[in-house]
Amino acid sequence: MSTSSSSSTSNGQEKPKPKSPFRKRGSLQSNIGSDPCAVSGAKPLKPQRSLPGTPVSLTQYPPDLRASMEEKFKEIAEELFTRSMTESEMRSAPYEFPEDSPIEQLEERRHRLERQISQDIKLEPEILLRAKQDFMKIDSVTDLEIMKDSGVDDVDMAMKEREIPMEREYQRVSISGEEKCGVPFTDLLDAAKCVVKALFIREKYINRSMQNFCKTTAQALQELGMRNMDLGVYDDHQDTPVDADAPFHPPVSETHPYDNMDPQSMPTDSGYGCKMVDGVVHVYVNKDNMDKSAEVDLPYPDLKEYIADMNVMMSLIINGPVKSFCYRRLQYLSSKFQMHILLNEMKELAAQKKVPHRDFYNIRKVDTHIHASSCMNQKHLLRFIKRAMKKYPEEIVHIENGRGQTLKEVFETMNLTAYDLSVDTLDMHADRNTFHRFDKFNSKYNPIGESILREIFIKTDNCINGKYFAHIVKEVMFDLEESKYQNSELRLSIYGRCRDEWDKLAQWAVHHRVYSNNVRWLIQVPRLFDVYHTKKQLANFQEMLENIFLPLFEVTIDPRSHPELHLFLEHVVGFDSVDDESKPEQHIFNLDSPLPADWTEENNPPYSYYLYYTYANMTVLNHLRRRRGFHTFVLRPHCGEAGPIHHLVSGFILSENISHGLLLRKAPVLQYLYYLAQIGIAMSPLSNNSLFLSYHRNPLPEYLSRGLIVSLSTDDPLQFHFTKEPLMEEYSIATQVWKLSSCDMCELARNSVLMSGFSHKVK
Incomplete structure (x- = not known):
């Protein structure tokens, strides 16, 4: 159903690059021939799986050949990693294609010649194939035989297809x-x-x-692999058709989910024990004697297998013929x-008008990427600060040198009154000075440039137990419920500095009753180990992993040990990994x-190091939670906003969805793989416009037209938006700038619902 590309690339039109101590990309490609998969010869693809639905990538080859392949992939991958670290200006060069490729002109001429031959020459199939071999430069008899096997009656079949009357709506x-x-x-x-092969991985x-x-x-893949598809093993639900009489409103719980705090009503202790081994939590049958107890049968990820698969993927994305094919x-x-637009746009719009009770304003939309600490706009925050100064002036909100400070005293030390405050005084909006300056952008989180105000108003763990922040978030939730058709997936932070962070966060949510049917939570883990280690807060990286994951295993094994956390996790859908991706990485x-x-x-540690150990522990946790009858989590990291391209490789292998994905525009192989795998991408054009990529260069309309699953999100309304409905602001600007149709806008909204973490019943 689609055309293919030629096996050569057009390097002649590339801009001159500075001299590099590394070999040119041609040398990389020569290391693996024309194809990293070519070692398999003419053997058909026969995936093997260590688990249901799991192919084994290299174990089908003899040991000597497998060792040689792994060394070759490792050499190529490490050279690419090294190049991305040492020469930032060359990070994207090996993956870019010029707009006007000589390949296209050559292929166009060959297509014209082929059409002329098919129209003017009527020969026997064997002679016709010989003629095609001449002008298509088929170099081997094997190619000719494959074409014979694929069918020599293509012309006759095409004529038969034309004769069949086809009644289509479009x-x-x-x-x-x-x-x-x-x-x-x-x-x-x-x-x-x-x-x-990449899709199997x-x-x-x-x-x-x-x-x-x-x-x-x-x-x-099941048809290619000739095996029984087993995706249903872990499915929570079966697809059900939408009834014409389906209700317009989602199901609403009759009671507040945080009402039942009685531990006796929660599941009992399973008796398992858990401890971390080499960065991954292991679960044991008997918690009293874990050293001698047997491990619970859970799938523990294999680091060696992951490194081998990463090397295969890194070799694949720089392979010349594969790049041409995907491009x-x-x-x-x-x-x-x-x-499709030229042929069907008017009929599509006409069909949309016939749908009752539905237009862009009253279809469900989900903000799939938004941080809770900046979910309000700056005017909203300003009004709340002024209201708090008038309502709680004598409330102790900060401890300074062992002495409590009231809210009034905090502002008096800054020589400010409620009358002096304005949006400009807060100075929290991104501007032209934040472009490619993530450090300046982070400082915008501090109202009036004072970190103490950030701690008081937009933190969950402070002297007042996050009281003000809970009020602000609940006001945002109320606005979402009033709009009725907008939903959000807010991100809260777990830093991994101490073991009780999860309990404090859960107590904040439960005690302040921070909940809405329109909101689900994601937990973001900032990649800041180096900062905590320098401050002597963490001895090693495993301590950080233990602080993040061991409380989750403990509450899954015995929900009564952390009752608030058990209730809070019912509304957490996944994990995110956040920080400045443009930071140089010093380690491969x-x-x-x-x-x-x-x-x-x-x-x-590098990005892929963080992502792998997050994935590994989440995998074991998911299987344990499924065994206990609880819901599971997904991995949805920030990925591809900036930095080296291998971040997107890690995201492709390990993540269900990603946020940003801007660098896919420079990597045709990865972009095509993200399309085939239908990986959700939450894009924030206004955020990118202030930080990394101007609005008119954003690839969102290109991704959407190619069929990638993209959605619009706000990221940080506090820094980038002005109105009470930031998500509608995103849609409005995107529609005006890119001239999106009503169908395009509705497709973006539909994608946001599909890739969100809401339950199947709500969707």
């Missing part, structure tokens, strides 16, 4: 003959095998962690969308990397 364009694009058919097969990790893998892609497929998808994550217990360096 006009459709059908493109056949993928193997006749002028590229040797074996090259197309090799490129396709590499793409399929993702399927393995997503199924293992009980996250959601696209069912359409899974069915295609042409992406161009085809864009052209196909434009053709490989088998020589120190284990978390041995990581005592001052340098911060």
